[in-house]
Amino acid sequence: MTSAPFSSLVKDYLDERYEESPTWASMLGLTAYDERSEDLSAEAFRRRDAAVLAWKRRLEAVADDTLSPDERIDRDVILASLRGRELTQPRSDWQRQPNTYLNPSLGGVFTLFLHRLRPERDLADAARARLHAVTKQVADGKTNLDFALAPRVYVERAIGQAKAAARYARELVPGEVKDPALRQKVAEAGATAAGAYEDFAAFLESNRARAGGDYAIGEELYTALLREKELLPLDARGLRERGREQYDLLASEANKIAQQIDGGGTWTEVCERLNHIHAQTPDAMRAEYEDWTERARSFLVGTGLVTLPAGERCTVEPSPHYQRPIQAVASYNQPPAFSDSLHGHFFVPYPPDGTPPEEVQKRLEGNCSAGIPTTAVHEAYPGHHWHLVMAKQNRSPIRRTHFTSYFAEGWGLYAERVMREQGFFTDPRHLLFQYEATLFRAARIIVDTSLHMKEMTFDQAVDFMVKNGNLTPPNAKAEVGRYCSWPTQASSYLTGMLEIVDIRTRWLAKRGSADRAALRAFHDAITSTGSIPTSLAERAIAN
Known part of the structure; x- marks a missing residue:
């Protein structure tokens, strides 16, 4: 009321x-x-x-x-x-x-x-x-x-x-x-x-x-944004340490999976080999994304892991031309909050016009076939698309319009995790790339905090993401440029996911059940709060 x-x-x-x-x-x-x-x-x-x-x-x-x-x-x-x-x-x-x-x-x-x-x-x-x-x-x-x-x-x-x-x-x-x-x-x-x-x-x-300005916002402002804007009990230095701990933990698990894949080796070595197995054109890449988007949706229908609103749909499309020079990863555009539409748009990362053929191939390596299932889950089902069509059902105009990356991107990474937990990734190559995607987000925390605390240069950050984030050099450069321009956002994915997992643990414990029906109830409830700070989302589903 x-x-x-x-x-x-x-x-x-x-x-x-x-x-x-x-x-x-x-x-x-x-x-x-x-x-x-x-x-x-x-x-x-x-x-x-x-x-x-x-x-x-x-x-x-x-x-x-x-x-x-x-x-x-x-x-x-x-x-x-x-x-x-x-x-x-x-x-x-x-x-x-x-x-x-x-x-x-x-x-x-x-x-x-x-x-x-x-x-x-x-x-x-x-x-x-x-x-x-x-x-x-x-x-x-x-x-x-x-x-x-x-x-x-x-x-x-x-x-x-x-x-x-x-x-x-x-x-x-x-x-x-x-x-x-x-x-x-x-x-x-x-x-x-x-x-x-x-x-x-x-x-x-x-x-x-x-141009002689400094992109680094400094440790004090970074911490203040975490605490006062995102309402998180974290500081920049502690967040970086959390990123390092998560990276080491995830790398250990990824290395175990890598041993199950032909040729074996460390997770980075196996991912490097798998990067070379990819669609040969951007259009063929888009078709792969579309196929896995439909597979993810079908999995949700079959398992009842979430409630799919009647009339929702998500189309898989080339990225807008004006975004291509500055964005090398997939993205999602939601249906307008105050319209009747439930049609979302999943944009896959086409290279800019005039990109040399050898760089086009490098960008396609960054969208290899083994990694596409995870991205489809993150962007569409039950990731951003499903979350944001659920959020439209909230009657509060504030919750329908507010957006924080710490919830929205945290949810996208949580979607990957819960689909892994529920058995969607049956091929070890696909499973490895789900871990790779989470390792990438841990690496982002390390780099984003270090850049803005002035403890890592731009070139050092690019090298770090190539070695530890399984990125090609062109994609790593585009990524680091984004971190410089959008402080704290790169840290939101894994940070938000861990917050949502903690909320889930507490919510299911109170409910006394963790079966799929209970999971569905949790998923439906928390996504319907919108994209608000995670601590406020927990308050909303407790009311």
């Missing part, structure tokens, strides 16, 4: 969030925002920073005894998010991160056509409006960026993304529209946006040598 005053406060908070980020509102299925784009001026960023502090004060003043248990959770979810934003304000990422001026327009146009919640004419008009906004947004970027603050790795990643964005706007967006007259109008807007993206790429290239 939600009290009127608190529900009004939540509505005001979310309405303000939608106003400040209309492309996010569109992604949630709020089509009234489709024609609008973010204000990326310095004044707007300062206004948003002030609003964070004001909302934090308002919500901290709401007393527990005026709220129901569910309302207390919603308030605490919002406060955790606001604390995270407050903690990062001194870094002024809008002055140091060039992709701040690329991501809203790219995601804002892409999701219009991905979900198609409106008639084509309306979508075309919305896309044109957002494409026309690009010129102002990148102009704001040129004004706001301070290359004394901007790390070189941020600038280099944004150059590749801006060039891919230009091709996307000029060549690919118009193809989303069938009507010739509308397509021509979208093409004209796309050409204008492409010119702006190319101009921004040239601007970044001309200033690349001036």
